[in-house]
Amino acid sequence: EAGVVQSPRYKIIEKKQPVAFWCNPISGHNTLYWYLQNLGQGPELLIRYENEEAVDDSQLPKDRFSAERLKGVDSTLKIQPAELGDSAVYLCASSPPQGAANTGELFFGEGSRLTVL
Amino acid sequence: SQKIEQNSEALNIQEGKTATLTCNYTNYSPAYLQWYRQDPGRGPVFLLLIRENEKEKRKERLKVTFDTTLKQSLFHITASQPADSATYLCALDGTGGYNKLIFGAGTRLAVHP
Numbered sequence: 585e586a587g588v589v590q591s592p593r594y595k596i597i598e599k600k601q602p603v604a605f606w607c608n609p610i611s612g613h614n615t616l617y618w619y620l621q622n623l624g625q626g627p628e629l630l631i632r633y634e635n636e637e638a639v640d641d642s643q644l645p646k647d648r649f650s651a652e653r654l655k656g657v658d659s660t661l662k663i664q665p666a667e668l669g670d671s672a673v674y675l676c677a678s679s680p681p682q683g684a685a686n687t688g689e690l691f692f693g694e695g696s697r698l699t700v701l
Numbered sequence: 702s703q704k705i706e707q708n709s710e711a712l713n714i715q716e717g718k719t720a721t722l723t724c725n726y727t728n729y730s731p732a733y734l735q736w737y738r739q740d741p742g743r744g745p746v747f748l749l750l751i752r753e754n755e756k757e758k759r760k761e762r763l764k765v766t767f768d769t770t771l772k773q774s775l776f777h778i779t780a781s782q783p784a785d786s787a788t789y790l791c792a793l794d795g796t797g798g799y800n801k802l803i804f805g806a807g808t809r810l811a812v813h814p
Contacts, residue, residue: 588744592739617732624709625806625807626705626790626804626805626806626807627745627790627804628804629801629802629803632801640801670746673746675744677744686752687733688733688735688802689747689750690745690747690802691747692744692745692746692767693744694742694743694744695742695743695744697742
């Protein structure tokens with residue numbers, strides 16, 4: 585079974601440029617998350633989707649960040665314009681529908697490392 | 702304020718010994734707590750989940766305890782191996798339900814031959 589796929593793995597841009605990250609979750613996982621991880625820190629939730637609905641975007645800086653999951657499968661996270669402080673790893677995760685088989689475990693992708701110069 | 706604290710200093714141990722990592726939390730009432738392993742440049746990988754009504758959970762060489770009175774979880778790796786070297790993250794549910802995980806900063810473990 586394929587895991588969570590993210591691209592690109594690495595991105596270097598200059599400040600004020602836009603950038604987009606893509607995530608394809610595990611098949612059948614209806615919940616998708618975007619996390620931000622700074623060096624030496626744990627992941628911090630940016631947004632959580634249940635199918636195509638953003639059910640928790642309270643931590644998403646909406647002035648420059650946006651996300652979409654139009655068909656309830658893959659998702660895109662965009663930053664426009666990027667700032668120096670946005671340099672971090674952007675992690676996507678997914679989890680299956682709640683029920684007996686759901687242990688609360690999150691399945692993470694390998695992350696997209698962003699460097700803003 | 703709400704906090705999850707893991708030892709920020711790396712834990713260095715000798716191969717074969719038991720590694721014990723600590724996760725303390727403040728002002729949360731989690732229904733469960735999870736532990737993840739993260740290797741450099743990789744995403745976190747789930748290891749174990751322990752619920753609030755469970756005192757201890759084991760999986761192979763791993764053991765997790767959960768003390769809701771002390772607000773603490775301990776994560777043990779017995780007979781540690783150099784391959785166990787990684788950062789270990791604890792995470793708890795911040796809202797009392799599934800799918801709202803709050804992560805600690807992690808503790809780096811280095812197992813020396």
